[in-house]
Amino acid sequence: MELKAMSKSELEGFYKQACEEYDGYKAKGLALNMARGKPSAEQLDLTEGMLTAVSTNAECYAEDGTDCRNYGIGDGLPEAKKLFAPMLGVSEDEIMVLGNSSLTIMYDNIAKFMVFGTGNGAEPWSIQARDKKLKWLCPVPGYDRHFLITEKFGFEMVNIPTDENGPDMDMIEKLVAEDDSIKGIWCVPMYANPTGVTYSDEVVKRLAAMKTAAKDFRIFWDNAYCIHHLNDTPDKLLNILDEAKKAGNEERVLMFASTSKVTYPGAGVAVMGAAKANIDYIRSLMTVQSIGPDKINQLRHVKFFKDFEGVTEHMKKHAALVAPRFAAVLDELDREIAPLGIAKWTKPNGGYFISFNAMSGCAKRICQLCKEAGVVLTGAGATFPYGKDPEDSNIRIAPTYPPIDELKTAARIFALATKIACAEKLLGK
């Protein structure tokens, strides 16, 4: 029965029962975590073979004889480029293979564009910011760490609503056509953080082809989950660089990915893909910054995976561990919350998150109740710029990290917290 259809006394009874069950869990003094998109220890165990993939002095040499222990090779080993180019769908002269992590590389690119501009004589963003506040488009809900970067660099962030096809393209096209202070957009185009949505072909094509008032507008295409499928019916994403080339806008797109959730967070490698002119420009800026990335670690990845098929096979082992965790949370929500009509959530085919939208005005209260019962969630609002969810509705659930028994308990507590918060709202408590 939907909560809104209940009489007041029915609702009071529902509320009392939920509170009693909740208090039972609270008394246990649990410490559970569904906050961050971290791989579980079992997932990390899958990569053990990489630790010893380069074990001797003789194994430290690249195919072309380069001693990977020494200086040089600023933008990545050729065999690492070959290995990861298919992940981004680019050629080997359109990719850089760098160190940990893609987040750091995105930050660093914005820092470079601030101080040096986007290339081809474009004025540095920090100079442009003298005369006007620069803006950045942020599809919401989105990734909190993206928003923190653009907030730190002083951009005014503009919320862009999203649906099952991706961000609202009518709104984006209108904004970027009129306002040359808009310098970029954050996109997690596949199994988006947190919605799990993969951008439709139409959205990708429109992003690639749209007219922008700013010539130095850049799409930060954080394809973090491009190979993180959960089942045998994965989503498909159009290659935006191909589309941008067709539209004559190839300079617009910067693609990022990493092995942080393939091998190890922290000890993975990050990749950046872009049109060759962009790669050349960014490489020219990097020569004063670095003598080269950790090539031994790149070689470990190459030797462990051998080829891109090796990477995708490895991801199936991750899926076997991650999919049951998603199912555990979704089962709980389907059974306990769906009949009540108080929330909606996504059932993604990949990625690391379930995006949960409760009745307006309930998200903070749900997180608070969870916290008091020992379940840590990403703070309500974190999926929006400045931490402000105008509806106080969205919560990002990260089911991957806890052991599955703990996760089931955490999901149970989350469902109870949702029941309580929504009943309180309806009861005017």
Add this chain to the structure above:
Amino acid sequence: MELKAMSKSELEGFYKQACEEYDGYKAKGLALNMARGKPSAEQLDLTEGMLTAVSTNAECYAEDGTDCRNYGIGDGLPEAKKLFAPMLGVSEDEIMVLGNSSLTIMYDNIAKFMVFGTGNGAEPWSIQARDKKLKWLCPVPGYDRHFLITEKFGFEMVNIPTDENGPDMDMIEKLVAEDDSIKGIWCVPMYANPTGVTYSDEVVKRLAAMKTAAKDFRIFWDNAYCIHHLNDTPDKLLNILDEAKKAGNEERVLMFASTSKVTYPGAGVAVMGAAKANIDYIRSLMTVQSIGPDKINQLRHVKFFKDFEGVTEHMKKHAALVAPRFAAVLDELDREIAPLGIAKWTKPNGGYFISFNAMSGCAKRICQLCKEAGVVLTGAGATFPYGKDPEDSNIRIAPTYPPIDELKTAARIFALATKIACAEKLLGK
């Protein structure tokens, strides 16, 4: 006999003989390299044990139970801080242990100060640069990659002469007291690149205590060679952070070092030391940039070295390989060039370089002659800002990388090139 004391016919004979010998080497089509301060393959072989120091899933955990394979620990593992704090002479809350490399961290700190300022409300350098050209002090000869960073960020670089005690402190004190557009200074205070000089206690104290017109003046103390001794009579360097604290200027000093030439260039770890307030400020900026460095690689270092004594013992093995290479070059210069009175050079107790000062106006020609005979040197002028050596005299010799037989040949060709270039100069050719 000194070249200047020769009669013209003696000098012509000397020149002819040198040219004949040089042509003999040139005909061999050699490919030798004394250009960059790279460890030799034998040196890199010393670290083989580190490759397998973390070999199993169970070995991936830090002392406090942290899973080093996963996200987190933004500023370094506690045991890595403990290991490397003595290298900089700081406490464990005055150090960050990061990834590869110290050059990247220095670049990144300047980038941060450009966009965000040095902390405590100081105006960002890029904002200050609207109204006046900012300046940076560069002791010369110095490290080309330092100069490239400050050139790229638009600083006007000011040459500071150096002698056997370090940079000219009278000049520095006068400049920084008067000019608030001077924002920093590059220092390689021990076994300097390229001079091999270690700053005297007086120089360190004066740098720490001097009055600066700019409150946001920063000393970039690149202590790259702090443990890279060549013999049993190492230089000693005063701890500048201690001195700065005594003078009430502790915010002034940022210290850097790395294991690039201890374990592996590229696959080493870099450290930054500073007063706690500086560390806290920089950490606060880093939270939006990184979720954490490569902790598995930090753990490899910890397990391989165990403690700082393990590091210093390891450095003795490096010295055993590097010292004979320095000796090979110095022997050649002592025997072939010293009697001629046409050049001076340093005989450092550590580091990676011999700084060679030829007769004025001869450095470019020496490098050209070497190149034509297959010996690559760092380009003449590279040890000065903008690549401009006003005397065209200084050449940086890097003896560490080539196998010793090749090095002896390269040194012989270098000596011949010096003879030819100086004789040409004196003969007015």
